[in-house]
Amino acid sequence: MKSLLKLHSLKSFLRPSLPSAIVHGLPGRQSSHFTYVPDTVAEAEGETVRQNLFQSINSALDFALATDDSAVIFGEDVGFGGVFRCTVGLQDKYGKDRVFNTPLCEQGIAGFAIGVAVGGATSIAEMQFADYIFPAFDQIVNEAAKYRYRSGNLFDCGKLTIRAPCGAVGHGALYHSQSPEAYFAHTPGLKIVVPRGPIKAKGLLLSCIRDDNPCIFLEPKVLYRSAVEMVPTKEYTLPLSTADVLDEGDDITLLGWGTQVHVLREVAQIARQQLNVSCEVIDLVTILPWDRQTVFNSVKKTGRLIIAHEAPITNGFGAEIAAAVQNECFLHLEAPIERVCGFDTPFPHVFEPFYLPDKWRCFSAVKKLLNY
Secondary structure, eight states: OHHHHHHHHHHHHHSOOOOHHHHTTOOOTTOOSSOOOOOOOOGGGOOEEEEEHHHHHHHHHHHHHHHOTTOEEEETTGGGTOTTOTTTTHHHHHOTTTEEEOOSOHHHHHHHHHHHHHTTSOEEEEOSOGGGOGGGHHIIIIIITTHHHHTTTSOOOOSEEEEEEESOOSSOGGGSOOOOHHHHHTSTTOEEEOOSSHHHHHHHHHHHHHSSSOEEEEEETTHHHHOEEEEESSOOOOOTTOOEEEEOOSSEEEEEOTTHHHHHHHHHHHHHHHHOOOEEEEEOOEEETOOHHHHHHHHHHHSOEEEEEEEESTTOHHHHHHHHHHHHHGGGOSSOOEEEEEOSSOOOSTTHHHHSOOHHHHHHHHHHHHTO
């Protein structure tokens, strides 16, 4: 008990205060800036069960441990289920040698994860919040991403997956709301994946765990409980680097990932109802390597593109997409590419509703491009 109290005291000292609503995964003050649109699966996928996002992730991790004796899961508090309950029950089922807590040291977690993977095991690490992945930045971009390359394919740490909750949650402020995908998208050798809901999360996470490259799996934390779908109970995987065309349209392409996909689907409905405009909505799914051809094909058809993400606009991943689309689709464009993103400030607290690229900001961008 003394050691446990010391650990919690250490967390309080080292970290900015953690809002209790975040720790317990409760809905936030401004967490309903979107309307969740659930996915469905074909009957051929077999039996399904009603699950939210953290339950589907737990199911994927359960299958990973059950089908691979070398797989281990570790991170801060994962033995207790983690702050978002994604690993609840797994230590009881598989033992403390396969699901275990680590010290509060992200650089150590990443370094240990690399060593586990280099040693031939399947390494699944959790960063408690994506905001705290930065102490591990050197290990991830200078070691994990380059291990195979610098050894001439003699060694690699491909069986490495790093999970991290990301994005706005309604009350997280500057230390619990960031979307760091663009930092890592600059690094060859990594794969970066962001699911939009429970069905995608289960299949994509298992694909990451079994991929032969280091993967960063970013989980939009506001969806942990608000996203509910009928998820297949069986083990299955979904392809990485394949974008999903969720709604087909002819007039404008709306591109996002994670939570922002649901914002854009609502924008498409508003545009259809108020402007009689047909929007094509695409979930990029994988940030790196991204599905260029699906995006290019859509823009060549519609002639207009809006990219929306929660991260700040300057050097956000939307800038890379815009540059690539401009280069490939220039003669098809009817208007400049528009980005609707977070602002170039630290993520605010009480001003979060003004910071987020909500449906009204995105809808204004739709009208701007149509009137260009």
